[in-house]
Amino acid sequence: MNATAAGAVVLGIETSCDETGVALLRWTPKAPSEGLLAHRLFSQIRLHAEYGGVVPELASRDHVRKLLPLIRGCLAEAGLGVADVGAVAYTSGPGLVGALLVGAATGQALAWSLGVPALGVHHMEGHLLAPLLEPQAPEPPFLALLVSGGHSMLVDVAAVGSYRVVGDTLDDAAGEAFDKTAKLMGLPYPGGPALAALAEHGHDGVFRFSRPMTDRPGLDFSFSGLKTQVLLAWQRSDQSEQTRADIALAFEQAMVDTLLIKCRRALEQTGRRQLVIAGGVGANQRLRSALLEAGRVDGFEVRYPRLEFCTDNGAMIALAGAIRLASGQVASTAATVVPRWDLESLEAVG
Structure with missing residues (x-):
């Protein structure tokens, strides 16, 4: 054949x-x-x-x-x-x-x-x-957010095989930061999904962490400092289960906001109106919801593969x-x- x-x-x-x-x-x-x-x-x-x-x-x-x-x-x-x-x-x-x-x-x-x-x-x-495995598959050109345990990058996709990385991570990838943050608070492996589940029980506003590298031009990511902020907050807290959940929520909010800000900035710079999300962190429900809402407000389309x-x-x-x-x-x-x-x-x- x-x-x-x-x-x-x-x-x-x-x-x-x-x-x-x-x-x-x-x-x-x-x-x-x-x-x-x-x-x-x-x-x-x-x-x-x-x-x-x-x-x-x-x-x-x-x-x-x-x-x-x-x-x-x-x-x-x-x-x-x-x-x-x-x-x-x-x-x-x-x-x-x-x-x-x-x-x-x-x-x-x-x-x-x-x-x-x-x-x-x-x-x-x-x-x-x-995402091309889905019935309503996106067609290039589009912007792709690839977020996984080993990679966090924004890719301008002109066609299949024609890729320009417009943003990359300078240290920890998003998924890696999720896992390491969960581990330092004593959550079981794999830490990313466990942290996201715990964040559902957190109280909004108890902790707030920075949105790394969003206060300057550029599309690169850096999450090592965010991880350090969480470590200091955890060490100085009463380390109760509710505090753990509050910190998990604040971390997840900071991560999602950072990715959202960078995606909006990249869409504006590249002129693309389709955003494809892929990689393990793309399964995070808070991230999906935030990007879908941003797409509704800003007028860009968000596509992603099914969770599996x-x-x-x-x-x-x-x-x-x-x-x-x-x-x-x-x-x-x-x-x-x-x-x-x-x-x-x-x-x-x-």
Whole structure:
């Protein structure tokens, strides 16, 4: 089966960090959302919880254990055999080098055995294109806010593969700041979702933290100082459960306001009228609500993937791979990974 043709089944593999994701996508250029046949995800949260964070070697070993059973499960769910796979797309970076190698080696070996093309996909391009899996998919040009555990960036998207990073983080990413802030207040791993849930019980106005780097021109982010403010507030407080919730709310408000201010500024500077939100922090309900309200007031459209496609998943990798394979891009047979990979270095898709 020709992987560049409509109707080809693309297997997507995601193993960049602590989640093993697999998906099968039948490539339909005019309606990508209709082509998703099956997707499965295994999270390593329980494995890493006792360490308070991801242990790279344990993550790699668990990908080895889980990847093939997940592929078999996806094939069974879709009613397909392995011979029906027409191409393989896998995450080749950025991410943990050992974890990436598991997906790359498996993807390349499977593609070689089947005689089909394989392609390494940029993890953040996968997130950026995840909203295309929705029935009402956005079309470039648009502005993308990519917020996850490892990245916080604003990207001007002229076309698929034509990206200009207009804002980036100078230190901690938004998701990383969520997790570290939660950890310093004694919340369980993963801290981001736990902190957001706790914030629902906070009292508004008890604490207020700064909105970092919004008092000066520019679109870059910095959240390390915000994290320090929370630490000092926590250490000087009575450390009661209500105080914990009040601080969580104030932190979340500061984070959301900062992202909102930067998005509005970027939309004005780029002239875009569509804002795409992607990445794990894009699942935060306070952030979604704030951006939707801002869009209603300012007259720009906000688009985001469903919650299950905000975090790492195989479907976004299958889609990004399918788009590039359809444009004629194919990898060599080497299982190459790129732990650090500049998004702007990607080739534009014709």
